């Protein structure tokens with residue numbers, strides 16, 4: 001709440017608020033977002049080291065209420081693609097998460113359940129991202145496409 005008041009009053013419009021993060025539109029750049037909240041400085045570090053897999057980091061502001069300015073990804077299409085290409089085919093899988101991607105056999109088992117070539121390709125790309133950044137929170141809302149159509153993770 002503190003963040004909402006502080007930032008809304010002098011920064012951009014609130015785009016998304018979750019329990020641990022608030023995300024605002026950067027008023028100066030339509031293709032950038034301002035993210036505040038839990039562990040944003042750590043996010044910025046991981047994002048910076050993995051710009052191939054994560055949003056580009058434009059600014060990092062430390063202090064009592066740290067915030068970062070990052071590349072805005074196209075999330076609606078990524079969520080729809082993830083649902084339609086992976087979740088729809090996958091059904092229920094136990095221990096879905098980082099370990100599924102880390103372990104070759106479990107990765108392959110899930111991949112074999114996917115019925116489309118497009119889905120298998122997306123799944124390969126997700127694995128690349130997950131292993132590169134040690135992603136734990138793997139779900140439909142934590143991915144987005146950049147301007148070139150490259151899938152990236154927006155959360156860890």
Ligand SMILES: Nc1ncnc2c1ncn2[C@@H]1O[C@H](COP(=O)(O)OP(=O)(O)OP(=O)(O)O)[C@@H](O)[C@H]1O
Nearest residue numbers: 016018019020021023055071072073075141154155
């Ligand atoms: N770089 C980005 N580009 C586009 N949207 C973003 C970006 N970063 C965050 N968002 C939006 O803000 C939401 C919350 O961000 P984030 O995932 O970092 O926080 P969270 O606390 O884990 O919330 P959630 O439970 O929704 O995943 C995301 O689900 C997404 O819709």
Ligand SMILES: [Mg+2]
Nearest residue numbers: 137141142155
């Ligand atoms: Mg998230």
